Amino acid sequence: MGAMTVRDIQVTFDCGDPGALAGFWAHVLGYVLQPPPAEFDTWEDALAAMQVPPERWNDASALIDPDGRRPGVFFQRVPEGKTAKNRVHLDVRAAEGLDGAERMAALERECTRLVALGATRLERHEAISLLQGGHIVMADPEGNEFCLD
Numbered sequence: 001m002g003a004m005t006v007r008d009i010q011v012t013f014d015c016g017d018p019g020a021l022a023g024f025w026a027h028v029l030g031y032v033l034q035p036p037p038a039e040f041d042t043w044e045d046a047l048a049a050m051q052v053p054p055e056r057w058n059d060a061s062a063l064i065d066p067d068g069r070r071p072g073v074f075f076q077r078v079p080e081g082k083t084a085k086n087r088v089h090l091d092v093r094a095a096e097g098l099d100g101a102e103r104m105a106a107l108e109r110e111c112t113r114l115v116a117l118g119a120t121r122l123e124r125h126e127a128i129s130l131l132q133g134g135h136i137v138m139a140d141p142e143g144n145e146f147c148l149d
Contacts, residue, residue, distance in 0.1 A: 010072040011090070015142050018075035022061035024141055025073055027117050028092060031063040034072070082143045091135075091149040099127070104134050107148045111136050114148075 015021045026032060040046035047057050063073040094110040095103040104126075111121055118141040127134040136148040 008071065010074050012074045012076060013142075013144060014078040015075050015144075016077065016081060017058065017142070018061040018077050019058045021140065021142055022063055022073075022075045024118055025075075026063050028114060028119075028140075029063070029070075029073070030066070031070075031073065032066050034062040034064045086145045089144070090146045092146060094148045095133075099133060103127070107134065107136050110148050111138065114138060 013021060013025075022033065036043045036046040040049065044057065048054075059077045061075045063075075065072070092110075095106040098106050104124075111119075115121055115138075120139040120143075121136065122139055122145065123137040125135050125137070133149070137145060138148060139145050
């Protein structure tokens, strides 16, 4: 077996409104919208120059980590809505280094902030052990589950 190659990844969401969902996740993650190609001031200018019809301008949106260390997040429009539980979900680290009541208080504060942005609180789970701390299950505005952890 040869040497393993480490690869960058991008997380992709199928969704109904890429622009709106990208805006939500930008606030959750502290990411920014991917800038348009260097020769354009706005995505609208770029898409018009690429002759993309205006009704297709919200077919996709992308976020990047402003520090360039974490994976990109891509949102693509699909015709069908979400119908079942996610098989893969994001764990948003909102209480790193904390445990017990302090951890859960930090998660509750972040939960409150995200509900104000359009998320839905689904379930709170108390800590089971040192290896499995408490967490809060939430859903983004299109129903995709994620955890505050």
